[in-house]
Amino acid sequence: MRSGILALVAGLLTLRFLPVLPPFWLLALLPIVGLMLLPFRSYPIALFLFGFTWACVSAQWALDDRLAPSLDARTLWLQGRVVGLPEVSDGVVRFELEQTVSRRGVLPERLRLSWYGGPALHAGETWRLAVRLKRPHGLVNPQAFDYEAWLLAQRIGATGTVKTGELIYPASGAGAWRDRLRQHLLATPAHGRAGALAALVLGDGAGLSTADWQVLQATGTVHLMVISGQHIGLLATLLYGLVAGLARLGLWPRRWPWLPCACVLALTGALAYGALTGFEVPVQRACVMVALVLLWRWRFRHLGVGLPVLLALLAVLLLEPLVSLQPGFWLSFGAVMLLILIFSGRLGAWPWWGTLLRAQWAMAIGLLPLLLALGLPVSASGPLANLVAVPVVGLLVVPVALLGTLLLPLPGVGAALLGVAGWLLDWLFGLLAQLALWMPAWLPSALPFWAWLLVALGALVLLLPAALPVRSLGVLMLMPLLFTAQSRPEHGRAEVWMLDVGQGLAVLVRTQKHEVLYDAGPRFGEFDTGERVVLPSLRALDVRGLDLLLLSHADSDHAGGAVAIKRGLPVGRVISGEPYKLARSLQAQVCAAESWQWDGVHFSTWQWVDAVNGNQASCVLRIEASGERLWLTGDIDSQAERALLNSGLAMPAHWLLAPHHGSRSSSSAALLAKVKPFAVLISRGAHNAFAHPHAEVMTRYQAIAAQPYDTARHGAVRIRLGAFEPAQGLRDYARFWQEK
Structure with missing residues (x-):
């Protein structure tokens, strides 16, 4: 079973490394070849071909949904509905539009637009706009954020600049409700951290300043302000632990089996939190993983701890193969697999502080090869910063902020709780700023493949049990980070x-x-x-x-x-x-x-x-x-x-x-x-x-x-x-x- 899942996952992940997509005739032929191989018990190869075909077909659909070349850089009138939470920065309103129609031609399903000096827009509104549309295009450099890959992964088929527009229908639906809730959160004093609270409650990072993002990046704590598997998983864990704790103390009703109730409550809380944040792709990924882990805990613990993670990985890739273009996908699943490697099969119980230290050690060493491969900064202060920030945000700020949001209708109660959460965040950002000044992030030079492979093996060796004698060799295998230099031009060139x-x-x-x-x-x-x-x-x-x-x-x-x-x-x-x-x-x-x-x-x-x-x-x-x-x-x-x-x-x-x-x-x-x-x-x-x-x-x-x-x-x-x-x-x- 595991070999079949791994083969299917490998086929889906191969998409990330393709220079070009295969032609249609080949994509039509590959599933037929896979079906022909099944009677010969070559099901791993067949599943690899099935996964590869589905990933390529899905990617081709996204490419076909891009703006037609004939409309590139043209200004035309269109109508569409605002989705997600619009962002405002430096007088520029940035938002996404769906259900777009125009008399001038067929438009992509989703557009990302900018309106310089535009009015306040709200999720759920329908607008008629004059827009200069452009096909997806980004900067391509030796090291930079791949904007085109991000747009494709979001299935955004065009970007554009709004010239003028008029509101057709007012806001309605769940998006409008989230937008109103954001306005309530941003209006809360919260010690100047209302923007951070909106990021944690609604997944809206627009309220964080550039300085805030720089501090988060320098300390390796960006994941704390971006709704991800960590937030969803922590909330599910808290709800599960609440029921389990009541059952252990004998306070849970005996007529209700505590385990299925704990799993259902944890999943319900995770889904509700996901709906609150708009169910973006990282949140969908987290909810799928939480659901499978809870199902494993309820019924299938005998199958081992690695199987639910593999199934979650497979489910995420089947639902959205383009997720492999996003660094967050690799980092989130990489972190989970590292924790499984560190904590599964070890003898004896560790104290809580030992668990935290080992988890941060694993993240710092184990994610290093991934950060190098993805071209992301390496935070020297990350282990220390996360050692403090993860429990503060996960165990204190998020529960208090969610409870405060839930109790906002009660005069004074919800605002007071949000004020406490804001005070905690203000204290935390002050501490992180000091750490960022003390140990700024490090962006190493691009390594040749052999050096990267040596570093990856060294990181794996360091994460092995301490009793193994080869573990000390891992430090030597990390040396290419310090001594590998790129070739220089010859004299006279x-x-x-x-x-x-x-x-x-x-x-x-x-x-x-x-x-x-x-x-x-x-x-x-x-x-x-x-x-x-x-x-x-x-x-x-x-x-x-x-x-x-x-x-x-x-x-x-x-x-x-x-x-x-x-x-x-x-x-x-x-x-x-x-x-x-x-x-x-x-x-x-x-x-x-x-x-x-x-x-x-x-x-x-x-x-x-x-x-x-x-x-x-x-x-x-x-x-x-x-x-x-x-x-x-x-x-x-x-x-x-x-x-x-x-x-x-x-x-x-x-x-x-x-x-x-x-x-x-x-x-x-x-x-x-x-x-x-x-x-x-x-x-x-x-x-x-x-x-x-x-x-x-x-x-x-x-x-x-x-x-x-x-x-x-x-x-x-x-x-x-x-x-x-x-x-x-x-x-x-x-x-x-x-x-x-």
Whole structure:
């Protein structure tokens, strides 16, 4: 039985690693092959094929439900119903729409929309909206959140920006009730932690600030504020323990068998909590697991503890195969399996404090390989933070908050209980903030597969019983974390990464022993690509410090992420075309005409001294490695380009960064005639509001046969300068969910 379940699960999980989905004819053939194998007792292979086929078919349905290419970037009127709880941040309302209809064509089942300066929206309302729709698209970098995978896993077929709209029908249904309850919770003083209470009671994290999320991530406690299996499981455990405790004390009615009553009450509480939080995918996963564990406890304990977990894993994947695209799926089931490994089959009873310590030890060591594989930060303070935070949130805050919510109709009682829960959360966040300052999160460099495999084996060895003599070898097997470094460019060559930061710019240049970052990515309100995209990518590329941070000028799309970069990495020197407009903490110096050499690679800077605006004042960087030359041009316009041509610098180059993202006012014919690039680099956001790159500019590049490398189409682009090779875009490494 277990082998069949494992084979079916393996087939379902294979979807996560596919570069492309199989063609329809093959998906139709595979189940037939599986049925033919059943008479030959090859049922594990048959079940693997069944699972694989179902996962691929489900994924293809989701891909087919994406916005039609003919409607991409078009504005049209549509009507739909708001689902979930809308979020408001920096004056932007973000929400999801279902049951969408339009006269202009068939729309996806679910849309994710943003309304800048929009009115207050409520779950359950029906709106008629003018929306500029876009097919799912995200940034693709060496290390960053995979937005396209997340959208597909949520079965969101398009995103868009609302231009205007009108309310058709007021809020109704369960969603409207949850929205009203959220307003009550947010109106509760709760020592300033009403947003955290809404996150715990309703699964709505919009009330948590960016600083709160940073503290949670640094201390490895994000899972406490995101409704997951832990919250559902703890509530079910408390309800089960209440009945079991009454039965042990002789206070439970004898005519009612306590065990089935405890299981039914625990499952009812878990389902009610799940309904309160909106039954998102992680909550569905948790409820399925709780149901199977309770069924096992009631009737099937003789089958062993691992079977209900396997059945829960199978049920979750059968219901939603795309869940394997989400990191939370791997971490939640990984945590459960680690706890089973630690606590099953051990001799003797442990004290409660020993149980907590061993659980945190298991999580810290056992989840390390998963965190590395998923590219997530590793919290050094996580074990200590969770040792305190898990019992506080699970045993105190959540029960008190749920009870306070239930008693809100009673004047003063519910609000008082929510105030107690808020006070506990305020104290906890203060403690976590101190831990985050003491031991910030660590994002290690991407490891080669052999090093990752060694670390994973080392973690497994460390989790074995202490009596085994090989256990000490686990520490040695973790050494690749500290001593494995990525290969560096040879002397006289450079590695160049144009990162995918949307409508902005960030270019990393690495020589054998030095690193330069040209621009730091944009910042839009609270979304700082320097912190969210550039910094994680630099760490994944094994950049441990910058010799030079060169900010072409002070515009937010070029320098917005600079403060976060300097805060996260040692920076030797900062120069800019507009140093006086940058934050004082950067201590930026004026861009001057300089030339230097690092590891056989030549660098030169230039700035137009007669510039009259920030774009013209961009600090330009020329790089030459083994005779191959690259120009990084910031946002200079045609006038600044003319001054550059008259500067006397050697102009012909193999690579040219399109000035000003390909704006019509740049990339003049005179510049292209002098530089004669073989390839042009374009950093821009897909469907950006400026229509970059302009059609006339692209026509000029086509006239000189310059090969374009566009972040919106290729993702982050890597160049081995000095090797005279074509560039590589990360979108060239196929993933079935990514747009090409």
